[in-house]
Amino acid sequence: MVKKIFGLVIFVPLGIVLIVLSVANRQTVRLALNPFQPDDQMLSISAPFFVFLFSAVIFGLLLGSAVTWFTQxxxxxxxxxxxxxxxxxxxxxxxxxxxxxxxxxxxxxxxxAK
Structure with a gap:
């Protein structure tokens, strides 16, 4: 029961914040992977900004899970x-x-026996 309440207290506001961020950041941005030539089209990715936000969150979750699994x-x-x-x-x-x-x-x- 405590886990459910704790999950609701943490994940519902986090979900609301992520939804608000994704709606507010729909414009397309370019992520340049070449620091010496940022205009290089081969090493850049164009996508809405919220895609990069969600990708960073998912990457962090996967990395944290892997580190926890290895340390345990x-x-x-x-x-x-x-x-x-x-x-x-x-x-x-x-x-x-x-x-x-x-x-x-x-x-x-x-x-x-008798």
Missing amino acids: GKYRKRARNEARSALRWQAEADRHKSRAEEIAGSTLPQIP
């Missing part, structure tokens, strides 16, 4: 190792339990 790799590896260890311990406990039941079953005195 050690924790995922640790979790995998711990899960394998837990499975080994569980299997060993099951073996000991079944062996204890076998021993307990064979050492119980037999009561004659």
Whole structure:
């Protein structure tokens, strides 16, 4: 519930701001990728300004997600190792339990049936 409220508080105003920016910045601009010759048509892109804004936001989200995923790799590896260890311990406990039941079953005195 808190995540939903937090998401609404953050993402609704962010969406409104992005929509307002995209409506206000519909004019075509040119992004020059050659800093030494900005008039070079081969290394420039013309598009509405909001396209560049959205591209920057999407690029930032993807880059941030990738960095987070790589930095959390050690924790995922640790979790995998711990899960394998837990499975080994569980299997060993099951073996000991079944062996204890076998021993307990064979050492119980037999009561004659009437």
